[in-house]
Amino acid sequence: MSRKFTPKVVTANALLEGDVVYLTADNRWSRVHSEAELIEDEAIAELRLLDASARDSEVVGPYLAEARPGPNGPEPVHFREAFRARGPSNYPHGKQETQNV
Amino acid sequence: MYDYTDFDAAFVRERVAQFSAQVARRIDGSLTEEEFRPLRLMNGLYLQLHAYMLRIAVPYGTLNPRQMRQLAMIAETWDRGYGHFTTRQNIQFNWPKLPDVPKILSALADVGMHSIQTSGNTIRNVTADHFAGAAADEIEDPRPVAELLRQWSTDHPEFQFLPRKFKIAVTGSPNDRAVTRAHDIGLRMIRNDRGEPGFEVIVGGGLGRTPMIGPVIRDFLPKADLLPYCEAIVATYNMLGRRDNKFKARIKITVFENGLDKFRALVEERFQALRPQFGGADQALLAEIERAFAPPDYVQKPLAPYHAALTDPVFRAWADTNLSPHKNPDYAVVSISLKAHGETPGNASAAQMRLMADLAETYGHSELRVSHEQNIILPHVHRADLPALHAALKPAGLATANIGLISDIIACPGMDYCTLATARAIPVAQEIAQRFDALKLEHEIGPMKIKISGCINACGHHHVGHIGILGLDRAGVENYQITLGGDGTEDAVLGDKTGPGFAYDEVTDAVERIVRAYLEMRHDPSETFLATYRRLGPAPFKSALYQEADANAA
């Protein structure tokens, strides 16, 4: 049974700080979810994940996370990814310190 | 207080040096994450949702002021200015950067602390009653035994690759404050008919995915037999425990699948073989350790300042909830609440850590403890010093009078930090505490333990909460399952599931409905929530929890 592929972004944690990062279309690791490359095709997603996995000296644990298009770029779908994109709820630490998220 | 031996100190330094080199090799690309991950976990370094997390062992929850100040320094220098005290009496830093971790470990080694065996399938930090050495109801201080177990288990060659992690808790008092029945091995000190101290040994308790209250494997174990007996248990488990399925690998499953009788027979057989090999060396060591845990030099002075302060209602309220009876009637055990209403349970800022270190020195014979309920204990404070202590704690936000009350909530880091989480726990705790503070009901409600976990691993001990809350992911939405009537004491029971879960923004209302039902149904204010629940059973609480929604709709 084939399930319909839903759009994804490649995400991981930066090796040095552990901060959440996203793979951009031009192969940078961005700290901002909306700058991620939104991948709509399953085969490409797998390839992009392979690319990311090869960059073991930059990031830890890359994986594909569900995302959807938004007015300013890709947005997280699952609440876990929304928290990763923002930071913890008990203190204004993490990304919310430097970004308007 | 016990000082590490030279052997320990050298061992810790060596590990720091090794790990520093490993971090350098990871950063320069010569180690892959696959190679590095087990190494960092062996040193307590996890990667969480937003950053790395360093878990530091606080053996049996005991800290001295120098160590506490060093934790404050680490929090300020390499982290975000605070630390999180956990339900395993450890401390975690949530924001260390990988290149800084060797420096942190080295700063810890300077005060005899480390992160060894805070991860992996080994024997983890031995936890103990946080009132150890002070409680009025205690038979003996359990920490010498905990220290003996720590020395025996640290780097024990046979037990570095157990089927799964292994946790031991020990209490020196028949009143169990260490949740011994929810540990792989629980040791509860009791006296036999001849009045000799020994242990009731519990095996195969645990919370998590398959919660079990541990059965008693030995009614009475003489103190002298402790090490060979524990070794026999762990060795039997090491042989019998399942390595094919992670979810069936804990000793609770081993005991359950083999049956307690068979497991016991194997342990006893092994014990008989091991016992002669110990040959008394362990007892000589224990005697030496016991001397290092000698009680402080208690002082004698008039109690007048204490009695005078009791007329102050604020001091009085704090004294009523945050003090526990000490062996020396002129003294009290002080619980410093890390649960100010609306704050993160278990968190202390660097400034708070320093203040607690100073106050421990001034008023507390230089002793501090971390409790599994995520508070800090000053175990030995003369009652005459309590008013001054209270006055010093107050401006720092450390004088909340809520120990054992509804806002003294245990909450795991949940999805604000933990990668394994299925939902958040901290903001749920914050909101419940704020609600009952606003309602001004918490003292009227009386003893109440709310415990919250962000996933079925149950680090927040929700199964043994009077009200337990478990955060789950139901079809992409946070959902909270409520259990009632759990108890983590010597009469441990698992809470009963109530029914369908609640959305994130419904949890506090749900808790309030349960609490209001209790207030209506209790005989009188002396009947606690737990007693009322045991008398009436779950039915009336469930109907309060679920039917009110219907009533509102009608």
Ligand code: SF4
């Ligand atoms: S209970 Fe789950 S979410 Fe909470 S700390 Fe443990 S593993 Fe993480």
